[in-house]
Amino acid sequence: MLTIVALLSTLFASPAISCSDSSWITNSQLCLGSPQVWEARPSPGKGIGVYATRVIEPGDTILSEPAMIHITPPEFRDGVPYLLGDINTLLQSSFDALSPQQKAEVMSLHAHMSPTEDANDTLMAIMRSNAYTTGNSLGLFPKGARINHSCRPSTSQYWNPQLGRRIVYANRRIEEGEEISATYIPLLYSHKARQRRLDQYGFKCTCEACAxxxxxxxxxxxxxxxxxxxxxxxxxxxxxxxxxxxxxxxxxxxxxxxxxxxxxxxxxxxxxxxxxxxxxxxxxxxxxxxxxxxxxxxxxxxxxxxxxxxxxxxxxxxxxxxxxxxxxxxxxxxxxxxxxxx
Ligand SMILES: [Zn+2]
Structure with missing residues (x-):
């Protein structure tokens, strides 16, 4: 009987979120991510990467980021690939409303261009290479976009509609100095199939699973x-x-x-x-x-x-x-x- 009582007392306690720094905690009970927990710096062979500046425990929030560009394509249906041509106007007007600093941050992101595209297509290519779905919309999160892909990622992410933020959290312990990773694709596929899917982002994965x-x-x-x-x-x-x-x-x-x-x-x-x-x-x-x-x-x-x-x-x-x-x-x-x- 004691076992059940002990179990019951732990089952419905506060959510199993560990915030190693209490200053992260807000009224919403979420750790909002300390600016000290990560830094962006060059990652060999991958351009820029995001690195842990201290040990990050499972469940700790690494990033809590509002979308810099947030658009709702007409007739967008969750799970159905969107037609980028349809959102070009929305994208351009959303971009035009940004500050010069924000524009520079967006334009510094990776853009995988197809051979038929030119400089006029850069913004669209940036969106295609970096955007996430947020319910029925598409969001561009420039800080999170710096996190490189791994087929064995150390983070998971979700869109929090109440906060209007995309949350990236550690799904395992991440060591100080370790590069933080996320996945861009579904992962229950062979190495070869994963590489094919990653072609749309313009790189070959060399993560620990692929290597x-x-x-x-x-x-x-x-x-x-x-x-x-x-x-x-x-x-x-x-x-x-x-x-x-x-x-x-x-x-x-x-x-x-x-x-x-x-x-x-x-x-x-x-x-x-x-x-x-x-x-x-x-x-x-x-x-x-x-x-x-x-x-x-x-x-x-x-x-x-x-x-x-x-x-x-x-x-x-x-x-x-x-x-x-x-x-x-x-x-x-x-x-x-x-x-x-x-
Ligand atoms: Zn990989």
Missing amino acids: LEHGARQASDQRRQDLQKAFAAFEPQLTLSVPQSVAGKRKARKRAEASVQLVEQLEEEGLADYYVKAYHIAAIAHAKIEDWKPATLWANKGFETSLLADPNALSAGARELQALTNHLIIKWNAELRENATR
Whole structure:
């Protein structure tokens, strides 16, 4: 019983955000990023890079940045590639409204030009090379744009509509002096497929995952492709129904084991953007075999990890994990009571 009480007391405490400098904390409970935590300086072979000026702990905010250019393309639909030609006018008028200093900051960003483009297309190329989607809009964040790509990134990012800022936070410990990295592309692809996707940014990735020697890189490729298949296979299974047949129960036990492997492979690859999804899968897979303790702990881990990108648990995903954890605690508690009365 003590275990449950102790667990309950930690589950719904304040969000699992660690701000190593209390001056970062605002009313919104977010660490807004100390100007001392990073610096932009030359990165060998990559132009400019962003480096940690001190140790950054997981969950610490590195950047909290409003968009310098923020435009809503007409008829933009989330997840549908936008036509850059349609936004040219909006982009130019937004740029014209900037101060000379801001204009210089925008124009100093990397622009990957196609052979058919000329100097008149530079602003569009900068946008294409650096912009992020923010809900139904497109935002250009010049400071965050300095963070170079890695296929094993040390940061994750999200758009906070309440603050009107893009938040970049550490998804693992980052050492003082280490270059800070982000991903520009989805990462559950082989080295070759990732390089193809990065062609649009005009560089070949030489990150630690891409620089592995042949055998290790093949193993990494295999893991990433296996992970993509595993996510697809688990997706339709994300319900709490418990199988009743012997064969169904056997299959569910194998799935629970596979869900732990999924988490282990992700952690081995260092792909933090996929952790919440994997913890959710592991929670459901253990609930299906009525193994309530690991199911509860996985759900809670998923919930706590989701708070890194959603400190006030406002998203449907975070609320779902919170409700799932609550539900599983009740199941686990009932099991403990039952065992105690035997
Ligand atoms: Zn890479």
